[in-house]
Amino acid sequence: MSKLKELMSALANSQFGRALFRHGWPDNPKDQALLLTNDFSMHMFPVKTKRHGVRFWYTWCMGGIALSCFIALTLTGIMLMFYYVPSTARAYQDMIDLRYVVTFGRFIRNLHRWAAHAMVFTVFMHMCRVFITGSYKPPREMNWVVGIVLLLATTLLSYTGYLLPWDQLAYWGVQVGTKLAGYVPGIGKDVSWVLLGGKNIDQNALLRFYVLHTVVLPAVLTFFIGVHFYRIRKDGGISGPL
């Protein structure tokens, strides 16, 4: 047993070990406390939190669930990208193959689909909670605006993902959506032209929606999630009860 302890202590005190455990192997209460409070994740999470902040009925945990949905969507989305080809000839068949041919394909695809629905719902409920608890008030106005950007990015992700199955629902949904964009005075026609990469919903449109859905919008969302969490700490942690 002492041999094992020696080995652990030697490992923890090696150069590699010191990089992980900056205070040495945590074998006493002080180092164990330091291990927690100096943890890398504490750059994001506060070391201390207010008692009411962990009460479920204060936050409904909606922001956290929305983030969990986004992580699940990223992971399942990467899985789906291994089988899905964004071409008009293959897209629909690849989606069908994911459901009926690929092992666990239906599970992964449905996880992606339901997490997407859940994310839109939880982001909306999160905003309701922030509104009801008055958490948008100073000094948190900026984070409310960042939240609006996150809502917008979530909605656009949901909309761009809608076209990718390339079925009737997708086609007509996007037909209606881009025609709606076309009604914007002045720039409407340009917006729908650049979204579709042409006049019709065709290969260009599918590829554009795919790139927006898998690269551009997730990058924007990830960046603003970072700003959002940073602002929570800068604004003094979670808001207080009314």
Add this chain to the structure above:
Amino acid sequence: MLKKLGGEAPVSFGRQPSSPSPGGDVSRRSFLTMIGWGSTSVFFAGVLGSLARFMWPNVTFEPSTTFKAGLAEQIKDGMTFIENKKVFIWREGGAYWAISAICTHLGCTVRWIPEANQYQCPCHGSIFGPEGKVLGGPAPRPLEWLELGLSADGQLVIDTEKKVDAGKKTKL
């Protein structure tokens, strides 16, 4: 709040002009700063502009909007629907006319319902009369009438981009 020191320029490093320049009260320092930020802004505006322009395609490989719909004399009396072009061709003896099937509301394809003698849109319930007039629903404009001509080999030629006035029937 910073207190202004008797109207003097704020403290800054480097050499200061001993007296205001003759042209006005813009110091050499702030002039160069403006030049610097100005040219940087122009540069980045150009970069962003080029990136935005890149997204507008100059050439698309979409099917032609002009198509031949078959021999004019073989088109049957009444309505013929060209499904992949979304066009209704009507014939009444020697008179031909073409009506676009694209709903003027949000672009779904309307259906001709013979029993009701009207076009109906499946998406949001717009209803059009046989001449394309809006009878109900959210559609803002009547269905488009399309230009219709005859090719050298006797086929009907329709261009879905060329609109004509409603009620303009072509005698062939």
